[in-house]
Amino acid sequence: MNRPIVLTRGAALDRLTEAVPRFGPVYAANRNTDAGPLGRATTSELSPYLRRRLLLEQEVVGAALAEHGPKAAQKFIDEVFWRSYFKGNLEAHPAAWTSYLDDVAAERERLAANSGLRRAYQDAVSGRTGIDGFDDWARELVEHGWLHNHARMWFASIWVFTLRLPWVLGADFFLQNLLDGDPASNTLSWRWVAGLHTQGKAYAARAENIRRFTDGRFSPTGLNESPEPLQEIDPPSLVPLPSADPVPTGDVALLLHLDDLNPETLKLGCRVTRVGGLVAHAPNASEQVRQADREAMADALDRAGQWFGCAAAIAVPGWEDGLPVVAAWAPVGPSADALPPGCLRVRRQWDELTWPHATRGYFQVKSATPAILRAMSPG
16 A cells, blocks of 8 residues: 555545546456555555445445446455455354464464574564565565555465464464454455365465566565465354344444444434444554554544534443443454443344355355345445
8 A cells, every 4th residue: 555544434435436446447457466565556445444344345335336337346346245254254153263362372472482483483574584575565564554465365375384384473463563454354364375264275375476466576486385274173163143132212322343433324223322432453453553543433433423412432431321332243353352241232234134145155145245235225
């Protein structure tokens, strides 16, 4: 990403307007090319806004359809639905998140005890491995809080199969630094690269692919291009999707969190008289990510206070003043982990329609996409 990211709803809408012309054939042709932090944008660069729902999925998809039509915009629409697929799949396999957190803690203990592993890890995150491209991406991630999606795949594959570092530490490194770091997309994408999400199928970073899609900027050598997928004894179990909670009809306190900062579009059926903000950062988040989260929350609280005509501030003990607390559904991740006991969770229609199809592979979601879009259409 070659410009500063301003995490407000207004900036998100401006970025959407600017990016929409690229959501058709241009996106399909160029989306895999990583032109580097100073190069031209080849993706939408909307993910920091979608991750916090400063933009809604249906807004972005609707803009693409209006500008390009369903055929020309299909590749872009698929990418938006991939984000929803990952969220729904992690809801259906929450142990993938809890075991990831446990494994990160265990691997950090190993780092402290094993000097060889610690050196290899520090070389990787500092960009000192000597691998062309990989070192540049490590520095780019820390400096800019961003990597092109194709570079994320290459980086993860090299981390796991060439450097043979624990995948959970790589996923943690990403989640610490990515301004669009989404717990579901990040965790499951790393699992997919490692061969755990789709068991037996790992992703191989290939030098020719890297040369081609970086326009020759990088030409690494020594990569493991025939990796053996990782194995796990107990894959995450499938669990039923919990139902959303019924919302009281009287006065309520609305709790905002970093997975949904679009309070104006929530359908609650009750009167919001207080608004609080819950800022639950990703584990070990960098100061750059924390500042971005704080900026996005401040913008959402300001909009919510104006929209509902009530006090809106960061939640502190007693902020709800005895009222029932209602929140938009927080997908599996830090926000969900931090919700207070008794918080009533409201799920958006987009998620209600998409997540039930996300229990296995993406194909189920892709097959359901036309029906989902018809159901979401105001007409």
